Amino acid sequence: MFARILKSGTFHDVVGYVTRQFHDPEEYTPDTWRIIGSENIFTTDYAKMVQSFEAIHGFMPGKENPAGHISISFDNADAPRMTDEFMAQLAKEHMEGMGIKNTQFLVVRHLETGHPHFHIVYNRVNMSGKAVDERNNFRRSDRVVKAIKDKYGLTYSPLKQKYEDRIPVFKERISQAIYGCKSWDEFSRRLACAGIEVKFHDDHNTGKHIGVKFTDGDITVNGSKIDRAFTYRRLNNLFEFNRRQGFEQSDSIQQKPKVTVEYVPSQKPSLVEDVLGATIGAVGNLFTLGPGYDPQEEEFARNMRKKKKKPAIKHSH
Structure with missing residues (x-):
């Protein structure tokens, strides 16, 4: 039961x-x-x-x-x-x-x-x-x-235990796949290589995607059950943000960027509710999922840092 x-x-x-x-x-x-x-x-x-x-x-x-x-x-x-x-x-x-x-x-x-x-x-x-x-x-x-x-x-039933055991695996593979992604197609291709298929839940009236779930052929789990950061809306916002920023992985990055998300068991309500849950780090292109991210504030802060670093122009007399 x-x-x-x-x-x-x-x-x-x-x-x-x-x-x-x-x-x-x-x-x-x-x-x-x-x-x-x-x-x-x-x-x-x-x-x-x-x-x-x-x-x-x-x-x-x-x-x-x-x-x-x-x-x-x-x-x-x-x-x-x-x-x-x-x-x-x-x-x-x-x-x-x-x-x-x-x-x-x-x-x-x-x-x-x-x-x-x-x-x-x-x-x-x-x-x-x-x-x-x-x-x-x-x-x-x-x-x-x-x-x-x-x-x-x-x-x-071993069904519940199977879900509990598999969710951390899903979380790790999704966390790896979303780094730098700019589209659902790219994301789906990466996950397919890891043995996970992306499926969508569509609105009955409009036909538009409103939900996402993941399956490895054995069990299927809604994105929100894996982590609140993996809902369709938040992932879609993340991919759109990456497209706007022209986010690209650089060959000069010495350490592979990581995605870190706090694991929350599927049977407990998440601590993260209505925030985007995605933050772009300011140093080393470290990408972290977390609460309180505002793209406009981050862009403003980045521009201010550039202004501070801009060398002063000396005028010759």
Whole structure:
């Protein structure tokens, strides 16, 4: 059993995702998913589900991204035990352990993958019109999952350990590949040589890239799960900055520049939130990822250093 707390969003998007409203109907037919549990929700169709959630959200309309989203997967060894009723019971116990109470929820089982799993969509505004307590939800989820596995004798899936072991490898190879990169093509070519493929998540309406993930053919990880500096937006900003600066590696550099990023385990929230996370060092072309970078300030500072170094012009009499 392995629980993932996914990014919250609108009910339109999250309910639409779990009920396959935005997927290819030829591939994701109605028999590839089904609702196995719900509370305080009209489940006759997609529109009524969204309306049910939004009615309660109306008690706290300022609550952004009100749809909570959790995915829970199970080892194939436990598949014979995974009836709809048992999975629905496990979903309720996980929510209770997480403190997700007195609120609306929807439990949807997906059937098209090789391993049993379901999704929980819940209203982050409870039936009393107050916000659901989600403090320390990552740590709390780890404790709850362990308790449930021990209670029912579920398999300790090696999947989570595989992710934990592989993420540092992904981080090191990505950190090496981004040095001096000016484009996604260049970045992708470098990573391909290291055995990692770059994939994109596109906006459903515009078709534009809005997310990036990496795969080695065995596991696939979102960039933000590896490090907050590896989101699509931040990497794209970095490549654009390098293009503007005409950044080039020089043969005269004696020491190979390095990229350093602080490793943050995937199950813990990152310390870096809404900053670019990329800083160009002033000495030795040392490139470091870190918070608080402002390209305009850096350019201004560089120009000032050049002015200070400019030799004074002597006038002959």
